[in-house]
Amino acid sequence: MARSDSRANDALRSIEIIPGFHRPSEGSVLYKAGGTIVLCTVSIDDKVPAFLEGKGQGWLTAEYLMHPRANPKRQERDGRGKAPSGRTQEIQRLIGRSLRAAVLMNQIGERTITIDCDVLEADGGTRTASITGGFVALALAVKKIGFSKRVLRDSVAAVSVGILGDGSAVLDLPYVEDSKAEVDLNLVATGKGNIIEVQGTAEGEPVPRARIDELVDLGLKGIAKLGTIQRETLARAGVDLDSLLA
DSSP states (O other), X not given: OOOTTOOOTTXXXXXXXXXXXXXXXXXXXXXXXXXXXXXXXXXXXXXXXXXXXXXXXXXXXXXXXXXXXXXXSOOOOTTSSSOOOHHHHHHHHHHHHHHHTTBOGGGSOSOEEEEEEEEEEOSSOHHHHHHHHHHHHHHHHHHHHTOSSOOBOOOXXXXXXXXXXXSOXXXXXXXXXXXXXXXXXXXEEXXXXXXXXXXXEESSSOOOHHHHHHHHHHHHHHHHHHHHHHHHHHHHTTOOGGGGBO
8 A cells, every 4th residue: 555645664754954943042953754843942051950959960851832733723722721731741751751861961960951842733753753853952952062071872863653554564654644553653762773762552453562573673774764864964063973972
């Protein structure tokens, strides 16, 4: 069965990363993956949460929001007069966990890094786009601040994989595929291929272990491609990623 956008099953959507899109922040990118567009910005403050005060180490946290017109019909802005939805909290915790894995917290001093991910247009994969774009913005911020030590472990990227109704395993699902997939899985990993997190669900029948292994392998191939795009983007912005890695 042909995919909705005629891509090969193992092909990413078209990726465009525009560094420095938001000038006031320490690091920023506008990240485009097909029809999904996310603005990722990084702020670094000289303070830490109370539970870390006096311990000589830093912290990284993330916030995630959908623009009211990120989808075809306007939605109320999340958190306006109420607590963020469960979905929003789950996604921003995922982004925070994923990008904390990239940072040596004991090397940044008592500072807090905040990654803000604002989804401007949503066509599937908003959480994976936020993580992948968020890392590039993070690397730009680290370079701008000029830490005295190397503070990054490795690059981090994320991608969705899934099994469609005809049984085919596919990479980087847009909404039209994601909404109908028999299995939906999000994978977060480092540039070296070490896995940070796997989120997966069988929507109908249980799925054999071998098929999950197939999806993880497919996702890791996609993350390797994304890692190359991240490095190339940083290089065009004058940042040698290897110079930031411990």
